Amino acid sequence: MIRLAGVYEHQPAIRRLASFCPLDPVAVDALGEAIAQRVRVRARREFVAEGAPVAGPGLIVNGWAARVRLLPDGRRQFLSFLLPGDMFGISDQPDPIAASTVMALTDVDHCRAPSARNSPSLARAYAVSRAFDEAYLLDHVTRLGRLNAYERMMSLLLELHERLRRVGLASENSFSLPLTQETLADALGLTPVHVNRTLKQARRNGDIIWQAGRATINNSALIAQQIGRRPVRVTQAARRA
Amino acid sequence: MIRLAGVYEHQPAIRRLASFCPLDPVAVDALGEAIAQRVRVRARREFVAEGAPVAGPGLIVNGWAARVRLLPDGRRQFLSFLLPGDMFGISDQPDPIAASTVMALTDVDHCRAPSARNSPSLARAYAVSRAFDEAYLLDHVTRLGRLNAYERMMSLLLELHERLRRVGLASENSFSLPLTQETLADALGLTPVHVNRTLKQARRNGDIIWQAGRATINNSALIAQQIGRRPVRVTQAARRA
DNA sequence: CGCGGCATTGAACATCCTCAATCCTCGTGG
DNA sequence: CCACGAGGATTGAGGATGTTCAATGCCGCG
Numbered sequence: 149m150i151r152l153a154g155v156y157e158h159q160p161a162i163r164r165l166a167s168f169c170p171l172d173p174v175a176v177d178a179l180g181e182a183i184a185q186r187v188r189v190r191a192r193r194e195f196v197a198e199g200a201p202v203a204g205p206g207l208i209v210n211g212w213a214a215r216v217r218l219l220p221d222g223r224r225q226f227l228s229f230l231l232p233g234d235m236f237g238i239s240d241q242p243d244p245i246a247a248s249t250v251m252a253l254t255d256v257d258h259c260r261a262p263s264a265r266n267s268p269s270l271a272r273a274y275a276v277s278r279a280f281d282e283a284y285l286l287d288h289v290t291r292l293g294r295l296n297a298y299e300r301m302m303s304l305l306l307e308l309h310e311r312l313r314r315v316g317l318a319s320e321n322s323f324s325l326p327l328t329q330e331t332l333a334d335a336l337g338l339t340p341v342h343v344n345r346t347l348k349q350a351r352r353n354g355d356i357i358w359q360a361g362r363a364t365i366n367n368s369a370l371i372a373q374q375i376g377r378r379p380v381r382v383t384q385a386a387r388r389a
Numbered sequence: 390m391i392r393l394a395g396v397y398e399h400q401p402a403i404r405r406l407a408s409f410c411p412l413d414p415v416a417v418d419a420l421g422e423a424i425a426q427r428v429r430v431r432a433r434r435e436f437v438a439e440g441a442p443v444a445g446p447g448l449i450v451n452g453w454a455a456r457v458r459l460l461p462d463g464r465r466q467f468l469s470f471l472l473p474g475d476m477f478g479i480s481d482q483p484d485p486i487a488a489s490t491v492m493a494l495t496d497v498d499h500c501r502a503p504s505a506r507n508s509p510s511l512a513r514a515y516a517v518s519r520a521f522d523e524a525y526l527l528d529h530v531t532r533l534g535r536l537n538a539y540e541r542m543m544s545l546l547l548e549l550h551e552r553l554r555r556v557g558l559a560s561e562n563s564f565s566l567p568l569t570q571e572t573l574a575d576a577l578g579l580t581p582v583h584v585n586r587t588l589k590q591a592r593r594n595g596d597i598i599w600q601a602g603r604a605t606i607n608n609s610a611l612i613a614q615q616i617g618r619r620p621v622r623v624t625q626a627a628r629r630a
Numbered sequence: 631c632g633c634g635g636c637a638t639t640g641a642a643c644a645t646c647c648t649c650a651a652t653c654c655t656c657g658t659g660g
Numbered sequence: 661c662c663a664c665g666a667g668g669a670t671t672g673a674g675g676a677t678g679t680t681c682a683a684t685g686c687c688g689c690g
Contacts, residue, residue, distance in 0.1 A: 240516035275481035292533035293578030337534030358401040384484040
């Protein structure tokens, strides 16, 4: 199909989809064009509202966002993080409504996801993308239901690292982590105070370093094994792009 | 399209799909035929194995099953319940592998889900079905992350009631609930002991009755409001079939 | 009658939460 | 250049929620 050239090589959205299925030129062009039309959302702004009609599928070009549920009494639960290259608002239905609010955690650039009608490879990449989203969501259910605070934290950090590596935004064992402890708490079903203590413990154990917005995981293979985590897989074929 | 006639009226799988989108005769026939080929799985048997290639999408004809994740140390988390009429193993991908194990909780009859290639209405019903599954899964994440034991319990019971009503397997405020407290515990991220105490409390409050495998929810509207639950919706159009 | 699976209960304990204070960092205005 | 203020991180003390361990009860079935 195509060996990603020039600018696209560093475009997370294209890189991620291409890692799922080699993209044909039609797809790459369509993605490049969509990305050129990206719009910016400020941190903390919500750009998809739960219950509202879905505008169509979107792509995160840059920055971090999250899908979130808000309870009437103010409690908040992050359902998943949306990293550069991730998709949101996909649906086969004719008149879908958003199943969750989507909120920018940092400044975010996003664009619409181009139709896959003229590109089988793109359609397939979308399908794999969706399968990954579902698999990570199931991991998250397990995380919240059956892991303790420490395990939840490490499990999430490992997931984020795994996903960022896929799009070239993480090194072997470290990555930019632009989240507050409060955000982490609302993702992990904990309080900010307890997140703080859990992180303190993790630092003391030498499992992680987190400073100046950058997280490092020491010995991730060992930690993954301790908490029973394996990399997410969704297809029988290739496990690495 | 078609007004469900005769035997199909009481066939949960058909009834559920038809509630999402009026089915054309081709779809009803295909479903009837698939259901005729159903196979039985004994309680406690696993009939989809996590990580194994997916055989193709399936339909629950009868009985209760659940998607489950097993941790290496024996901990268990149920990801979702599969009720009569529910689907499992759907994927757009060419070579998908199962994202989770599926286990029969009671004796279960299931069949393959017929291809939607020759029926636009069936394709649409599948799409809506999938949207519901996703929405309920997001609810479950919120349940585990941000609700306490009592809220989790009531929230799950309300969900089950809502879903069983859709397929005609629940009355106004009661339904058959063939689960053990241990199963409930593994769905709610609690211990069996605490599930028992939570149920005791709920009975004492007069919120539920649960005996001989049948659960009754008193005043479900009030309870739903107290725990901030609203019926799940996934489409702009019709809210009831 | 006795066994197996599930439900129920008590007591002690661990994990995580709440409340509240303090600290730190960084950007802004004087 | 420094004081100030705001948002986030950190810590302590006490308490609530849920767990663990172990015993007992219940009920259907062979």
